Amino acid sequence: MRPSPTSYSGVPRWVLAIAAIGAAFVLLPLLAMVLRVNWAEFVPLISSESSVAALLLSLRTSLAATALCVIFGVPMALVLARTDFWGQKVLRSLVLLPLVLPPVVGGIALLYTFGRRGLLGQTFELLGIEIAFSTTAVVIAQTFVALPFLVLSLEGALRTVGSRYEAVGATLGASPTTVLRRITLPLVLPAVLSGAVLSFARALGEFGATLTFAGSLQGTTRTLPLEIYLQRETDPDTAVALSLVLVVVAIVIVSLAHRTGVPSRRRTRVLS
């Protein structure tokens, strides 16, 4: 075979053609939306009081949800990747369930858990914590749907990196916590970051579970996707303008995730 990696793509032309159709399928709707934007009114539309309140609430809640995803997701990924116990496979698929669950189903499940009449609702009420219709409910809904993204990407990275360095560290007398802090976490840090960015993106786009579980009130529970959904009723121009804002934020996030994700792979290859 000719060693010219630049001239030989290895992809048949017909595959390229189908891929182009697939790409157009994803990009055309975005283009169609951009074409509908009322540019003359764009800035006033996205800077109205309700739009700004929704954007700020979305950013605030998504950041909180991302923090919760890291706090709970990193230990979950470690347990799934580094331990072996009965029922682990079943547990993994269950933990990743919110990934494939329709968000509205997630919302109903959360309602039956944290709602006033839910499994834990009465306990929280006794403690004086009211979750229903609060910003906390939004964060819970976002964490629920975003957590699997972090667990999934981090668990994959942990398995790719392998546990040889950890084993060496342990034989040299390092405690499990020291191994985790000095070896494992630095190795998979890029995966934690890219997982966190993905979780943030998912939290930002969360709609169904929030609508079902948290309600919709400006400044408290009405995040950007809910605001778009509502504005569409009376003011399609605002809805389209806000959609574009969300698309731009999403593109920035995805490119960030891609950038932080790449070094992780390179580093892994060097190490193994």
Added chain:
Amino acid sequence: MTRTPRSPSLVAAVGLVALALAGCASATPAATTPSPSATVAALDGDITVFAAASLKTTFTDLAESFESENPGTTVALNFAGSSDLVTQIVEGAPADVFASADTKNMTKLTDAALAESDPVDFATNVLEIAVPPGNPAGITDFASLAGPDVKLVVCAPEVPCGSATAAVATAAGITLTPVSEESSVTDVLGKVTSGEADAGLVYVTDVTAAGDAVEGLEFDESAEAVNTYPIVALQDSASADVAQAFVDYVAGRAGQDVLRAAGFGAP
């Protein structure tokens, strides 16, 4: 009301002509009988009806009985919020009949010159207070909704049920402080049936449809905001005769009986 019934006996032969005359449909001679169901034996064709979400139960019943009375026809139903539906129709969705939950969205359609004739008002709906079974917060009337510890859920002012809520509150001189402003009446009802909310403002028909899941409290101020439901056949319909017959059926005796049983008021 300016309904323009077309003689169904002519339809097969002059269907296309009738379609062409749509703009001046008043020239078409009035049907010999005011009851369309008496002469619809010749009807043949498939129609798609876009109807407001609150019409789901009644229109499902009416479509079935319409089909069984007119064996040559099938009625496909699409339910969603009125503004969603009108957006879809304006963007080219293949609908033959549009039934809106308010006149505002119907106006969007007539403004776009997509209606076959003038819309017909066929039902009205008013707000009612819905509370979870047992009424845990002890709601008694509209004024008690403004109580400090009442978790009240209403529709956002942007949607029809929300503008009705605002009108009622203004008329009653009461400031409501809801914990949530939902984008649809079904979402409000969901918050009440699940017990998350102490009370919600929904339509009478929603309370009827919810059965034992909620209790309804009527209140006098509801008369301040009566929602009118118009229906119309659409211009581009391939089965214009069936579409118009369905409109007449809904506005006629059979339709009114079903609608009244579901809690709707007379137009």
